Amino acid sequence: MHQTTRKILDFFYPNVCPRCGIILxxxxxxxxACAEKMLLSQNDYCQKCGKTNCMCQYRKLAYDRAVVACRYDKESAPAVLALKESKNTNFAYFTARILAERLRHGSYYQVQETDYVMPVPMHKAKQKQRGYNQAGLIARELAELLHLPYREDVLYKEKSAAEQHTLTSAQERAKNVGSFGIREVSLENMRIILCDDVLTTGSTMNRCAELLKFKGAAFVTAAAASSTSPPEQKETTKHKEESLL
Ligand SMILES: [Zn+2]
Incomplete structure:
Protein backbone atom coordinates (compact mmCIF):
# COMPACT_ATOMS: atom_id res chain seq x y z
CA MET A 1 0.00 0.00 0.00
CA HIS A 2 1.11 3.54 -0.69
CA GLN A 3 2.75 5.15 2.35
CA THR A 4 0.46 8.21 2.27
CA THR A 5 -2.68 6.09 2.06
CA ARG A 6 -1.30 4.05 4.90
CA LYS A 7 -0.72 7.14 7.04
CA ILE A 8 -4.23 8.46 6.41
CA LEU A 9 -5.75 5.10 7.37
CA ASP A 10 -3.60 4.93 10.49
CA PHE A 11 -4.98 8.28 11.58
CA PHE A 12 -8.56 6.96 11.61
CA TYR A 13 -7.86 3.38 12.57
CA PRO A 14 -5.03 2.77 15.03
CA ASN A 15 -2.50 0.30 13.70
CA VAL A 16 -2.81 -2.83 15.83
CA CYS A 17 -1.30 -6.30 15.63
CA PRO A 18 -3.81 -8.53 13.82
CA ARG A 19 -3.09 -11.41 16.19
CA CYS A 20 -2.93 -9.93 19.70
CA GLY A 21 -4.35 -6.42 19.24
CA ILE A 22 -1.38 -4.54 20.74
CA ILE A 23 -0.88 -1.02 19.30
CA LEU A 24 1.95 -0.87 16.78
CA ALA A 33 6.15 -11.77 19.66
CA CYS A 34 3.35 -12.71 17.27
CA ALA A 35 5.69 -12.74 14.27
CA GLU A 36 7.83 -15.30 16.05
CA LYS A 37 4.80 -17.50 16.81
CA MET A 38 3.49 -17.41 13.23
CA LEU A 39 6.61 -17.57 11.05
CA LEU A 40 7.46 -20.79 9.28
CA SER A 41 11.18 -21.32 8.80
CA GLN A 42 12.26 -22.08 5.24
CA ASN A 43 13.76 -25.38 6.43
CA ASP A 44 10.40 -26.49 7.77
CA TYR A 45 8.50 -26.79 4.52
CA CYS A 46 9.09 -28.42 1.14
CA GLN A 47 10.40 -25.87 -1.38
CA LYS A 48 8.47 -27.66 -4.13
CA CYS A 49 4.98 -28.30 -2.69
CA GLY A 50 4.99 -25.80 0.20
CA LYS A 51 3.83 -28.33 2.78
CA THR A 52 5.42 -29.11 6.12
CA ASN A 53 4.54 -32.74 5.37
CA CYS A 54 5.88 -32.98 1.82
CA MET A 55 3.32 -34.40 -0.62
CA CYS A 56 5.56 -34.46 -3.69
CA GLN A 57 5.83 -38.23 -3.86
CA TYR A 58 2.02 -38.56 -3.97
CA ARG A 59 1.18 -35.88 -6.50
CA LYS A 60 2.55 -34.32 -9.62
CA LEU A 61 2.19 -30.59 -9.12
CA ALA A 62 1.68 -28.00 -11.85
CA TYR A 63 3.59 -25.32 -9.93
CA ASP A 64 7.37 -25.49 -9.88
CA ARG A 65 8.20 -24.24 -6.43
CA ALA A 66 6.54 -22.91 -3.32
CA VAL A 67 7.43 -20.01 -1.04
CA VAL A 68 5.63 -19.79 2.29
CA ALA A 69 5.74 -17.16 5.05
CA CYS A 70 3.73 -18.49 8.01
CA ARG A 71 2.29 -21.68 9.36
CA TYR A 72 -1.50 -21.82 9.32
CA ASP A 73 -2.42 -23.17 12.74
CA LYS A 74 -4.15 -21.99 15.89
CA GLU A 75 -1.34 -19.48 16.49
CA SER A 76 -1.77 -17.68 13.17
CA ALA A 77 -5.50 -18.29 12.59
CA PRO A 78 -6.62 -15.01 14.28
CA ALA A 79 -4.41 -12.96 11.93
CA VAL A 80 -5.58 -14.87 8.83
CA LEU A 81 -9.19 -14.53 9.94
CA ALA A 82 -8.81 -10.78 10.56
CA LEU A 83 -7.59 -10.46 6.97
CA LYS A 84 -10.48 -12.51 5.55
CA GLU A 85 -13.07 -10.61 7.57
CA SER A 86 -11.68 -7.19 6.53
CA LYS A 87 -10.94 -6.34 10.15
CA ASN A 88 -7.20 -5.92 9.81
CA THR A 89 -5.21 -6.40 6.62
CA ASN A 90 -1.76 -6.23 8.25
CA PHE A 91 -1.22 -9.96 7.80
CA ALA A 92 -1.16 -9.41 4.01
CA TYR A 93 1.59 -6.78 4.26
CA PHE A 94 3.52 -8.73 6.87
CA THR A 95 3.58 -11.92 4.80
CA ALA A 96 4.27 -10.07 1.53
CA ARG A 97 7.49 -8.71 3.10
CA ILE A 98 8.56 -12.18 4.17
CA LEU A 99 7.71 -13.67 0.78
CA ALA A 100 9.60 -10.88 -1.03
CA GLU A 101 12.67 -11.49 1.10
CA ARG A 102 12.55 -15.25 0.49
CA LEU A 103 12.03 -14.77 -3.25
CA ARG A 104 14.96 -12.35 -3.53
CA HIS A 105 17.20 -15.12 -2.25
CA GLY A 106 15.49 -17.86 -4.27
CA SER A 107 17.74 -20.21 -6.19
CA TYR A 108 15.72 -21.01 -9.35
CA TYR A 109 16.17 -17.72 -11.22
CA GLN A 110 16.65 -14.03 -10.48
CA VAL A 111 13.33 -12.77 -9.15
CA GLN A 112 13.61 -9.61 -11.34
CA GLU A 113 13.09 -11.92 -14.32
CA THR A 114 9.52 -12.66 -13.20
CA ASP A 115 6.92 -11.52 -15.75
CA TYR A 116 3.86 -11.17 -13.51
CA VAL A 117 2.67 -11.45 -9.95
CA MET A 118 -0.96 -12.67 -9.83
CA PRO A 119 -3.45 -13.55 -7.11
CA VAL A 120 -5.59 -16.66 -6.94
CA PRO A 121 -8.85 -15.06 -8.09
CA MET A 122 -11.99 -14.59 -6.06
CA HIS A 123 -15.47 -14.57 -7.56
CA LYS A 124 -16.48 -11.05 -8.62
CA ALA A 125 -19.63 -10.91 -6.48
CA LYS A 126 -17.76 -12.08 -3.42
CA GLN A 127 -14.95 -9.58 -4.02
CA LYS A 128 -17.49 -6.79 -4.34
CA GLN A 129 -19.12 -7.84 -1.09
CA ARG A 130 -15.82 -8.00 0.80
CA GLY A 131 -14.27 -5.02 -0.94
CA TYR A 132 -11.07 -6.82 -1.85
CA ASN A 133 -9.54 -10.19 -2.61
CA GLN A 134 -7.14 -10.98 0.24
CA ALA A 135 -4.88 -12.90 -2.15
CA GLY A 136 -4.86 -9.75 -4.30
CA LEU A 137 -3.67 -7.62 -1.37
CA ILE A 138 -0.74 -9.98 -0.83
CA ALA A 139 0.07 -10.21 -4.55
CA ARG A 140 -0.14 -6.45 -5.09
CA GLU A 141 2.13 -5.71 -2.13
CA LEU A 142 4.57 -8.40 -3.23
CA ALA A 143 4.66 -6.98 -6.76
CA GLU A 144 5.32 -3.52 -5.35
CA LEU A 145 8.12 -4.71 -3.06
CA LEU A 146 9.83 -6.61 -5.88
CA HIS A 147 9.12 -3.96 -8.54
CA LEU A 148 7.27 -6.47 -10.70
CA PRO A 149 4.10 -6.08 -12.80
CA TYR A 150 0.86 -7.04 -11.04
CA ARG A 151 -1.99 -8.65 -13.02
CA GLU A 152 -5.38 -9.79 -11.87
CA ASP A 153 -7.19 -9.99 -15.22
CA VAL A 154 -5.80 -13.33 -16.38
CA LEU A 155 -7.32 -15.87 -14.02
CA TYR A 156 -10.93 -15.71 -12.85
CA LYS A 157 -13.35 -17.67 -10.74
CA GLU A 158 -16.46 -18.73 -12.61
CA LYS A 159 -18.97 -19.09 -9.84
CA SER A 160 -19.08 -18.99 -6.08
CA ALA A 161 -18.03 -22.50 -5.32
CA ALA A 162 -18.33 -23.78 -1.77
CA GLU A 163 -15.72 -22.26 0.49
CA GLN A 164 -12.62 -24.46 0.32
CA HIS A 165 -12.20 -24.58 4.09
CA THR A 166 -15.74 -25.93 4.59
CA LEU A 167 -14.89 -29.02 2.56
CA THR A 168 -13.33 -31.77 4.61
CA SER A 169 -11.73 -34.19 2.20
CA ALA A 170 -8.98 -33.55 -0.31
CA GLN A 171 -11.20 -35.09 -3.00
CA GLU A 172 -14.02 -32.62 -2.30
CA ARG A 173 -11.52 -29.78 -2.41
CA ALA A 174 -10.11 -30.98 -5.71
CA LYS A 175 -13.59 -31.09 -7.28
CA ASN A 176 -14.44 -27.68 -5.91
CA VAL A 177 -11.50 -25.91 -7.57
CA GLY A 178 -12.81 -26.82 -11.02
CA SER A 179 -14.48 -23.42 -11.32
CA PHE A 180 -11.34 -21.44 -12.14
CA GLY A 181 -10.91 -20.09 -15.64
CA ILE A 182 -8.29 -18.26 -17.69
CA ARG A 183 -8.76 -15.57 -20.30
CA GLU A 184 -7.37 -15.67 -23.85
CA VAL A 185 -3.81 -14.51 -23.25
CA SER A 186 -0.43 -15.78 -24.26
CA LEU A 187 1.89 -16.46 -21.35
CA GLU A 188 4.49 -18.06 -23.62
CA ASN A 189 7.70 -18.73 -21.66
CA MET A 190 6.64 -16.46 -18.84
CA ARG A 191 7.58 -16.74 -15.21
CA ILE A 192 4.70 -16.13 -12.86
CA ILE A 193 4.36 -15.75 -9.11
CA LEU A 194 0.90 -16.86 -7.99
CA CYS A 195 -0.27 -15.72 -4.54
CA ASP A 196 -2.81 -17.00 -2.06
CA ASP A 197 -3.47 -16.45 1.63
CA VAL A 198 -3.67 -20.09 2.72
CA LEU A 199 -2.22 -23.21 1.12
CA THR A 200 -4.15 -26.24 2.36
CA THR A 201 -4.03 -29.26 0.06
CA GLY A 202 -2.45 -27.22 -2.73
CA SER A 203 -5.41 -27.99 -5.03
CA THR A 204 -6.29 -24.35 -5.65
CA MET A 205 -2.72 -23.28 -6.45
CA ASN A 206 -2.31 -26.40 -8.54
CA ARG A 207 -5.43 -25.76 -10.62
CA CYS A 208 -4.45 -22.13 -11.26
CA ALA A 209 -0.89 -23.15 -12.14
CA GLU A 210 -2.27 -25.75 -14.58
CA LEU A 211 -4.24 -23.03 -16.36
CA LEU A 212 -1.19 -20.72 -16.51
CA LYS A 213 0.92 -23.56 -17.92
CA PHE A 214 -1.83 -24.30 -20.45
CA LYS A 215 -1.35 -20.76 -21.78
CA GLY A 216 2.39 -21.28 -22.09
CA ALA A 217 3.83 -20.23 -18.71
CA ALA A 218 7.28 -21.70 -18.22
CA PHE A 219 7.63 -21.42 -14.45
CA VAL A 220 5.04 -20.89 -11.74
CA THR A 221 5.93 -20.05 -8.15
CA ALA A 222 3.20 -20.68 -5.59
CA ALA A 223 3.62 -17.94 -2.97
CA ALA A 224 1.46 -18.58 0.08
CA ALA A 225 1.06 -16.31 3.09
CA SER A 226 0.44 -19.43 5.19
CA SER A 227 0.51 -23.19 4.86
CA THR A 228 -1.42 -25.75 6.92
CA SER A 229 0.15 -28.69 8.64
CA PRO A 230 -2.40 -31.42 9.24
CA PRO A 231 -2.50 -33.16 12.61
CA GLU A 232 0.09 -35.94 12.86
CA GLN A 233 -2.37 -38.79 13.41
CA LYS A 234 -4.16 -38.02 10.15
CA GLU A 235 -0.99 -38.14 8.04
CA THR A 236 -1.63 -41.60 6.57
CA THR A 237 -5.22 -41.07 5.45
CA LYS A 238 -4.35 -37.59 4.28
CA HIS A 239 -1.65 -38.92 2.00
CA LYS A 240 -4.00 -41.55 0.61
CA GLU A 241 -6.48 -38.85 -0.31
CA GLU A 242 -3.81 -36.67 -1.87
CA SER A 243 -2.62 -39.54 -4.04
CA LEU A 244 -6.07 -39.81 -5.62
CA LEU A 245 -5.94 -36.26 -6.96
ZN1 LIG B 1 0.93 -9.36 18.33
Missing part, protein backbone atom coordinates in the same frame (compact mmCIF):
# COMPACT_ATOMS: atom_id res chain seq x y z
CA UNK A 25 4.14 1.82 15.28
CA UNK A 26 2.77 3.01 11.92
CA UNK A 27 5.41 1.10 9.93
CA UNK A 28 4.90 -2.18 11.80
CA UNK A 29 2.46 -4.86 10.62
CA UNK A 30 2.69 -7.55 13.33
CA UNK A 31 4.29 -7.35 16.77
CA UNK A 32 7.60 -9.21 17.27
Missing amino acids: HPEETVCD
Whole structure:
Protein backbone atom coordinates (compact mmCIF):
# COMPACT_ATOMS: atom_id res chain seq x y z
CA MET A 1 0.00 0.00 0.00
CA HIS A 2 1.11 3.54 -0.69
CA GLN A 3 2.75 5.15 2.35
CA THR A 4 0.46 8.21 2.27
CA THR A 5 -2.68 6.09 2.06
CA ARG A 6 -1.30 4.05 4.90
CA LYS A 7 -0.72 7.14 7.04
CA ILE A 8 -4.23 8.46 6.41
CA LEU A 9 -5.75 5.10 7.37
CA ASP A 10 -3.60 4.93 10.49
CA PHE A 11 -4.98 8.28 11.58
CA PHE A 12 -8.56 6.96 11.61
CA TYR A 13 -7.86 3.38 12.57
CA PRO A 14 -5.03 2.77 15.03
CA ASN A 15 -2.50 0.30 13.70
CA VAL A 16 -2.81 -2.83 15.83
CA CYS A 17 -1.30 -6.30 15.63
CA PRO A 18 -3.81 -8.53 13.82
CA ARG A 19 -3.09 -11.41 16.19
CA CYS A 20 -2.93 -9.93 19.70
CA GLY A 21 -4.35 -6.42 19.24
CA ILE A 22 -1.38 -4.54 20.74
CA ILE A 23 -0.88 -1.02 19.30
CA LEU A 24 1.95 -0.87 16.78
CA HIS A 25 4.14 1.82 15.28
CA PRO A 26 2.77 3.01 11.92
CA GLU A 27 5.41 1.10 9.93
CA GLU A 28 4.90 -2.18 11.80
CA THR A 29 2.46 -4.86 10.62
CA VAL A 30 2.69 -7.55 13.33
CA CYS A 31 4.29 -7.35 16.77
CA ASP A 32 7.60 -9.21 17.27
CA ALA A 33 6.15 -11.77 19.66
CA CYS A 34 3.35 -12.71 17.27
CA ALA A 35 5.69 -12.74 14.27
CA GLU A 36 7.83 -15.30 16.05
CA LYS A 37 4.80 -17.50 16.81
CA MET A 38 3.49 -17.41 13.23
CA LEU A 39 6.61 -17.57 11.05
CA LEU A 40 7.46 -20.79 9.28
CA SER A 41 11.18 -21.32 8.80
CA GLN A 42 12.26 -22.08 5.24
CA ASN A 43 13.76 -25.38 6.43
CA ASP A 44 10.40 -26.49 7.77
CA TYR A 45 8.50 -26.79 4.52
CA CYS A 46 9.09 -28.42 1.14
CA GLN A 47 10.40 -25.87 -1.38
CA LYS A 48 8.47 -27.66 -4.13
CA CYS A 49 4.98 -28.30 -2.69
CA GLY A 50 4.99 -25.80 0.20
CA LYS A 51 3.83 -28.33 2.78
CA THR A 52 5.42 -29.11 6.12
CA ASN A 53 4.54 -32.74 5.37
CA CYS A 54 5.88 -32.98 1.82
CA MET A 55 3.32 -34.40 -0.62
CA CYS A 56 5.56 -34.46 -3.69
CA GLN A 57 5.83 -38.23 -3.86
CA TYR A 58 2.02 -38.56 -3.97
CA ARG A 59 1.18 -35.88 -6.50
CA LYS A 60 2.55 -34.32 -9.62
CA LEU A 61 2.19 -30.59 -9.12
CA ALA A 62 1.68 -28.00 -11.85
CA TYR A 63 3.59 -25.32 -9.93
CA ASP A 64 7.37 -25.49 -9.88
CA ARG A 65 8.20 -24.24 -6.43
CA ALA A 66 6.54 -22.91 -3.32
CA VAL A 67 7.43 -20.01 -1.04
CA VAL A 68 5.63 -19.79 2.29
CA ALA A 69 5.74 -17.16 5.05
CA CYS A 70 3.73 -18.49 8.01
CA ARG A 71 2.29 -21.68 9.36
CA TYR A 72 -1.50 -21.82 9.32
CA ASP A 73 -2.42 -23.17 12.74
CA LYS A 74 -4.15 -21.99 15.89
CA GLU A 75 -1.34 -19.48 16.49
CA SER A 76 -1.77 -17.68 13.17
CA ALA A 77 -5.50 -18.29 12.59
CA PRO A 78 -6.62 -15.01 14.28
CA ALA A 79 -4.41 -12.96 11.93
CA VAL A 80 -5.58 -14.87 8.83
CA LEU A 81 -9.19 -14.53 9.94
CA ALA A 82 -8.81 -10.78 10.56
CA LEU A 83 -7.59 -10.46 6.97
CA LYS A 84 -10.48 -12.51 5.55
CA GLU A 85 -13.07 -10.61 7.57
CA SER A 86 -11.68 -7.19 6.53
CA LYS A 87 -10.94 -6.34 10.15
CA ASN A 88 -7.20 -5.92 9.81
CA THR A 89 -5.21 -6.40 6.62
CA ASN A 90 -1.76 -6.23 8.25
CA PHE A 91 -1.22 -9.96 7.80
CA ALA A 92 -1.16 -9.41 4.01
CA TYR A 93 1.59 -6.78 4.26
CA PHE A 94 3.52 -8.73 6.87
CA THR A 95 3.58 -11.92 4.80
CA ALA A 96 4.27 -10.07 1.53
CA ARG A 97 7.49 -8.71 3.10
CA ILE A 98 8.56 -12.18 4.17
CA LEU A 99 7.71 -13.67 0.78
CA ALA A 100 9.60 -10.88 -1.03
CA GLU A 101 12.67 -11.49 1.10
CA ARG A 102 12.55 -15.25 0.49
CA LEU A 103 12.03 -14.77 -3.25
CA ARG A 104 14.96 -12.35 -3.53
CA HIS A 105 17.20 -15.12 -2.25
CA GLY A 106 15.49 -17.86 -4.27
CA SER A 107 17.74 -20.21 -6.19
CA TYR A 108 15.72 -21.01 -9.35
CA TYR A 109 16.17 -17.72 -11.22
CA GLN A 110 16.65 -14.03 -10.48
CA VAL A 111 13.33 -12.77 -9.15
CA GLN A 112 13.61 -9.61 -11.34
CA GLU A 113 13.09 -11.92 -14.32
CA THR A 114 9.52 -12.66 -13.20
CA ASP A 115 6.92 -11.52 -15.75
CA TYR A 116 3.86 -11.17 -13.51
CA VAL A 117 2.67 -11.45 -9.95
CA MET A 118 -0.96 -12.67 -9.83
CA PRO A 119 -3.45 -13.55 -7.11
CA VAL A 120 -5.59 -16.66 -6.94
CA PRO A 121 -8.85 -15.06 -8.09
CA MET A 122 -11.99 -14.59 -6.06
CA HIS A 123 -15.47 -14.57 -7.56
CA LYS A 124 -16.48 -11.05 -8.62
CA ALA A 125 -19.63 -10.91 -6.48
CA LYS A 126 -17.76 -12.08 -3.42
CA GLN A 127 -14.95 -9.58 -4.02
CA LYS A 128 -17.49 -6.79 -4.34
CA GLN A 129 -19.12 -7.84 -1.09
CA ARG A 130 -15.82 -8.00 0.80
CA GLY A 131 -14.27 -5.02 -0.94
CA TYR A 132 -11.07 -6.82 -1.85
CA ASN A 133 -9.54 -10.19 -2.61
CA GLN A 134 -7.14 -10.98 0.24
CA ALA A 135 -4.88 -12.90 -2.15
CA GLY A 136 -4.86 -9.75 -4.30
CA LEU A 137 -3.67 -7.62 -1.37
CA ILE A 138 -0.74 -9.98 -0.83
CA ALA A 139 0.07 -10.21 -4.55
CA ARG A 140 -0.14 -6.45 -5.09
CA GLU A 141 2.13 -5.71 -2.13
CA LEU A 142 4.57 -8.40 -3.23
CA ALA A 143 4.66 -6.98 -6.76
CA GLU A 144 5.32 -3.52 -5.35
CA LEU A 145 8.12 -4.71 -3.06
CA LEU A 146 9.83 -6.61 -5.88
CA HIS A 147 9.12 -3.96 -8.54
CA LEU A 148 7.27 -6.47 -10.70
CA PRO A 149 4.10 -6.08 -12.80
CA TYR A 150 0.86 -7.04 -11.04
CA ARG A 151 -1.99 -8.65 -13.02
CA GLU A 152 -5.38 -9.79 -11.87
CA ASP A 153 -7.19 -9.99 -15.22
CA VAL A 154 -5.80 -13.33 -16.38
CA LEU A 155 -7.32 -15.87 -14.02
CA TYR A 156 -10.93 -15.71 -12.85
CA LYS A 157 -13.35 -17.67 -10.74
CA GLU A 158 -16.46 -18.73 -12.61
CA LYS A 159 -18.97 -19.09 -9.84
CA SER A 160 -19.08 -18.99 -6.08
CA ALA A 161 -18.03 -22.50 -5.32
CA ALA A 162 -18.33 -23.78 -1.77
CA GLU A 163 -15.72 -22.26 0.49
CA GLN A 164 -12.62 -24.46 0.32
CA HIS A 165 -12.20 -24.58 4.09
CA THR A 166 -15.74 -25.93 4.59
CA LEU A 167 -14.89 -29.02 2.56
CA THR A 168 -13.33 -31.77 4.61
CA SER A 169 -11.73 -34.19 2.20
CA ALA A 170 -8.98 -33.55 -0.31
CA GLN A 171 -11.20 -35.09 -3.00
CA GLU A 172 -14.02 -32.62 -2.30
CA ARG A 173 -11.52 -29.78 -2.41
CA ALA A 174 -10.11 -30.98 -5.71
CA LYS A 175 -13.59 -31.09 -7.28
CA ASN A 176 -14.44 -27.68 -5.91
CA VAL A 177 -11.50 -25.91 -7.57
CA GLY A 178 -12.81 -26.82 -11.02
CA SER A 179 -14.48 -23.42 -11.32
CA PHE A 180 -11.34 -21.44 -12.14
CA GLY A 181 -10.91 -20.09 -15.64
CA ILE A 182 -8.29 -18.26 -17.69
CA ARG A 183 -8.76 -15.57 -20.30
CA GLU A 184 -7.37 -15.67 -23.85
CA VAL A 185 -3.81 -14.51 -23.25
CA SER A 186 -0.43 -15.78 -24.26
CA LEU A 187 1.89 -16.46 -21.35
CA GLU A 188 4.49 -18.06 -23.62
CA ASN A 189 7.70 -18.73 -21.66
CA MET A 190 6.64 -16.46 -18.84
CA ARG A 191 7.58 -16.74 -15.21
CA ILE A 192 4.70 -16.13 -12.86
CA ILE A 193 4.36 -15.75 -9.11
CA LEU A 194 0.90 -16.86 -7.99
CA CYS A 195 -0.27 -15.72 -4.54
CA ASP A 196 -2.81 -17.00 -2.06
CA ASP A 197 -3.47 -16.45 1.63
CA VAL A 198 -3.67 -20.09 2.72
CA LEU A 199 -2.22 -23.21 1.12
CA THR A 200 -4.15 -26.24 2.36
CA THR A 201 -4.03 -29.26 0.06
CA GLY A 202 -2.45 -27.22 -2.73
CA SER A 203 -5.41 -27.99 -5.03
CA THR A 204 -6.29 -24.35 -5.65
CA MET A 205 -2.72 -23.28 -6.45
CA ASN A 206 -2.31 -26.40 -8.54
CA ARG A 207 -5.43 -25.76 -10.62
CA CYS A 208 -4.45 -22.13 -11.26
CA ALA A 209 -0.89 -23.15 -12.14
CA GLU A 210 -2.27 -25.75 -14.58
CA LEU A 211 -4.24 -23.03 -16.36
CA LEU A 212 -1.19 -20.72 -16.51
CA LYS A 213 0.92 -23.56 -17.92
CA PHE A 214 -1.83 -24.30 -20.45
CA LYS A 215 -1.35 -20.76 -21.78
CA GLY A 216 2.39 -21.28 -22.09
CA ALA A 217 3.83 -20.23 -18.71
CA ALA A 218 7.28 -21.70 -18.22
CA PHE A 219 7.63 -21.42 -14.45
CA VAL A 220 5.04 -20.89 -11.74
CA THR A 221 5.93 -20.05 -8.15
CA ALA A 222 3.20 -20.68 -5.59
CA ALA A 223 3.62 -17.94 -2.97
CA ALA A 224 1.46 -18.58 0.08
CA ALA A 225 1.06 -16.31 3.09
CA SER A 226 0.44 -19.43 5.19
CA SER A 227 0.51 -23.19 4.86
CA THR A 228 -1.42 -25.75 6.92
CA SER A 229 0.15 -28.69 8.64
CA PRO A 230 -2.40 -31.42 9.24
CA PRO A 231 -2.50 -33.16 12.61
CA GLU A 232 0.09 -35.94 12.86
CA GLN A 233 -2.37 -38.79 13.41
CA LYS A 234 -4.16 -38.02 10.15
CA GLU A 235 -0.99 -38.14 8.04
CA THR A 236 -1.63 -41.60 6.57
CA THR A 237 -5.22 -41.07 5.45
CA LYS A 238 -4.35 -37.59 4.28
CA HIS A 239 -1.65 -38.92 2.00
CA LYS A 240 -4.00 -41.55 0.61
CA GLU A 241 -6.48 -38.85 -0.31
CA GLU A 242 -3.81 -36.67 -1.87
CA SER A 243 -2.62 -39.54 -4.04
CA LEU A 244 -6.07 -39.81 -5.62
CA LEU A 245 -5.94 -36.26 -6.96
ZN1 LIG B 1 0.93 -9.36 18.33
